[in-house]
Amino acid sequence: MIRQLVPARAQGAGIRTGLRWKLSAAIALVGALVAIALSLVVHNAARVSMLDNARDLADERVQIAQRNYEQSGRPNFYFPNIKIDDSRLPPALREKVRDGRRATFVSDRRRGGPDIWAAVPVKDGHVLSLHTGFTDRSTDILNDLDQALVIGSIAVVLGGSALGVLIGGQLSRRLRKAAAAANQVAKGESDVRVRDAIGGVVRDETDDLASAVDAMADTLQERLEAERRVTADIAHELRTPVTGLLTAAELLPPGRPTELVLDRAKAMRTLVEDVLEVARLDGASERAELQDIVLGEFVARRVAAKDPDVEVRVVHESMVTTDPRRLERVLFNLLANAARHGKPPIQVTVEGRVIRVRDHGPGFPGDLLAEGPSRFRTGSADRAGHGHGLGLTIAAGQARVLGARLTFRNVRPAGAPEHIPSEGAVAVLWLPEHAPTNTGSYPTMP
Known part of the structure; x- marks a missing residue:
């Protein structure tokens, strides 16, 4: 059996x-x-109601005509529509009169108003009947009533639509505020409260939803904080034994086994230090120590000291206010990632406040491009196998402390489809125009 898979977006x-x-x-x-x-x-x-009134009126008139006829022996000329044995009398009404009953009858015409009939048997065996139509005044009243009902119905529909827009707009506005606040919480702004964001005096289901989201965010924040503390405590506790292990390894006699032990011990120490740094960055307690630097000269000097083989090109020089130590940490982590997972040549370009680090390897994995760096995830098989996945996570965390933005993309030929292999990976660091202060806030221009 063939099943057609529908994409999630579809x-x-x-x-x-x-x-x-x-x-x-x-x-x-x-x-x-x-x-x-x-x-x-x-x-x-x-x-x-109008037909009943007309039938009652016709019945009264035919009774008067009956009395006059039986007294005088001829129809009453005050009612010109009175007739004796009218051939047009409806059969149903004729049957009732034959039974000796006085009756009225209404017959509908294809055009115009209904016909009103009233008939009564008289003593000599004849049938006295009255035939009238729906009066013009009654027809006008009914038409005016229909017109008023149509106008009233249209007014009800329009008024209901306006009321729906008003009520729905208020509810939609509250839900949009709740969604915006929830997105801020999802981005890590733990001090945002959805209930406070939607405001309002009257409580409804929206407030219940906001309170539930706030409670969920608080619970998740507590769990993340507990996880961060456990991670930091474990890393802190591991620092001492790892340092002792590294010191002991350095005392071993020279040889290949000693080199292997030293290499693993240094890797363990690097991992512990990186985990501690990630825990500090997750705690949002880090603050930048700002200095004024010439960005192009700073990058060229530090990259040359780190790896002389990396090409540095300064397109446009600029003066920036940032934390040199954290900027160097971001830059070195990007270079280390390019050297470990990419292919030479590695190029660094400085243009104004933007730093680009490019390699010519297989490119970043799709999950990193979609979700950003994630700890202990080294990417796909073509960019994996080395490291512990914390380098880009630390770079992104330090960029946040600097108030900068770190983005990732792959280089492909113009117009090339997705299945064509990329020609390299580019990490771009966008330094802000106004650097964060030591308290984590951003200065504003007067």
Whole structure:
């Protein structure tokens, strides 16, 4: 059996409509149905009432004509529509009169108003009947009523739509505020409260949702904080024995086994120091120590001291205010990642406040491009096998402390499809125009 797989984006695709328009359409639809139902009921009730009045009037007139006829022996000329044995008398009414009963009857015409009939048997065996139509005044009243009902129905629909837009707009606005606050929480701003963001005096389900999101965010924050503390404590506790192990390894006699032990001990120490640094960065307690530096000259000097084979090109020089130690840490981690996972030549370009580090390897893995650096994830097989995955995580954390933005992309030929291998990876560090202060805030221009 063949199954067609539908991409996730196609499954989630659809027409996106606002809550206010859905609510407005629902209220308008309900209002229209109610207005139509009430209009039909009122119209039918008014028509039935008018017909009953007309039948009563015709019945009264035919009774008067009956008395006059039986006294004088001829129809009453005060009612010109009175006839004796009218051939047009409806059969149903004729049957009732033959049974000796006085009756009225209403017959509908294809055009115009209904016909009102009233008939009564008289003593000589004849049938006295009255035939009238729906009066013009009654027809006008019914037409005016229908017009008023139509206007009222339209007003109800429009008013319901406006009310739906108003109520839906308020609810939609609260939900958008809640979504924006939740996105801020997702980005790591733990001091944001969704309930405070939506505001409002009247409590509804939106407040319940906001409170639940706040409670969930607090629980996750507590768990992350507990995880960070455990990680930091473990790394801190490992620092002493690892340092002792490294010292002891240095006392071993020279030889290949000693070199292997020293290499693993140094790797363990680097890992412990990196884990401690990640824990400090996750705690959001790090503050930049700012200095004014000439960015191009600084990068060229530090890169030359680190790896003379790396090409540095300064396109545009600029003066920046940043933390040189943290900037160097970001730069060296990017160079180490390019050397470990990429291929030479490695190039560093400085243009204004932007630093680009490019290699000519297989490129960054897709999950890193989509989600950003993640600790202990070294990427796909073509960029894996070395390191512990903390280098880019530390670089991204130090960039946040600097108020900078670190992005990653792969270099492909222009117009090349996704399956074409990339021609290298580029990490771009965007330094801010206004560097963060020592308190973590950003200065504003007067």
